[in-house]
Amino acid sequence: MIGLMKESGYEQTARPEEADILAINTCCFIQPATEESLDRIVEYARYKKENCRLLVVLGCLPQRYGRQLLDLLPEVDLWLGTGGYSRLPELIGAALARDRENGKRPGLFTVEKPGWLPEPGLARVLSTAPYTAYVKIAEGCENHCRYCVIPRIRGPYRSRPPEEIEQEVRELVDSGVKEINLVAQDTTAYGVDREGCSALPQLLSRLDRIEGDFWLRVLYAYPDRVSDELLAVFYGSEHLCAYLDLPLQHISGKILKAMGRHSTPEGILRLLERIRQLVPGMALRTTFILGYPGETEEDFDGLLSFLDVARFDWVGAFPYFPEEGTPAAVLKPQIPPAVRERRRQELLAKQEAITAEKNRALCGKHLKVLVEKNTADGWVGRSYREAPEIDGLVRLAPVNLPARTRVARTRAINPGDFLTVEVTGAETYEVYARLPAVMPP
Ligand code: SF4
16 A cells, blocks of 8 residues: 555655555454554544645444445545455545535545455565564455354455465565565465465475575464465475464364364374474464353363363464454353453463473574574574564573673674574573574675
8 A cells, every 4th residue: 555655656654644545454353452442543533633635544443334334434535445456446545535614524434345455566565673574475265164253354264376475485585575474364275266276385386496595484373274285385395484374263172163263173183193294393373262152161271271182372362352243242151251361361370381481492402593683682583483573582692701702792683593503491482592602695
């Protein structure tokens, strides 16, 4: 969207008080995300009293909730759903030319069928740090998990052509990006709409052939489509991080079925075994939903025991939210919110000990680290085991050198550098490592 606006002659500013147009891209897949989106709109609406001429709200919120938002938030001048991002400059032009008679006329509302894909050849403007980028390989979802509104908001699954993705990755790598995070609502379904079967292994092999010093990371893999062919690509790859984000949601067969997931407990256990056989040392992340309708204490105990068997590196946990319009919201019995939250906390507490143990087991080993930033406690970075924003980090301490040399070494480091370091210790979410005695040229 920023690329589109820049191509249309607009300038970007990071200071809202300077902006003529404020655009808020929204999320609403669960209740807290909806609340955050609404709070943010109200927060930015105050700039309308200053010099802002147009308040624009885009994305999932208008796509999901429709025209009822017009009365709720009359300050908004333009609403745009997930289907029409490409029309943003054109609609902003129309909204600027329109007289709202001091807010008496409702904002311009454009929600189309969700079918949008990133434009081929459009210049990317990174909103992340310059050394890391997310690249969308597909949009939409057809898994229809019973608790989830995303298929309704983002539409049917559609993959981007591989040559377009390759071109985007090449351009990012050429511009100095060191970490490419491949995302979609379901990355393992990549190609199903175009070729009838998953083409993720072929896409990854293709991207792996791009020259340069960079990492590729795959997020949001649906467990059932993690094939031996896909795992073989990880094993033989130069750029692909041995890291897989595998949202499982639960391990009880009864709950998985009630969720409309395709996985079975036996299939999940077999998959974990296959991953560890075929890609030894692969870091695994998963997420679980706690307190899904019908989840008993016994189901929850089964999930806790599964943590000991699966031994994930990282686990995320959400309490279940009954989302309006989903089949799960009317299932009985619903679990009280306090119980959902208690189970989430218990699960995270149990996993903490496992994550800490796995981190401590790295002591003495060497890791390649992508340096991120200098904090009051020194430089921090991430290894192949940590995805941006969601997992832990690696804290770098200078080697035991005379103070002057140490300062010189530390000054030679920049965000986006790759360094090989030696792990010296760990806490739950942090690994401590020593900087190399000799800095690479
Ligand atoms: S796979 Fe993910 S996005 Fe798709 S329906 Fe299930 S939870 Fe929602």
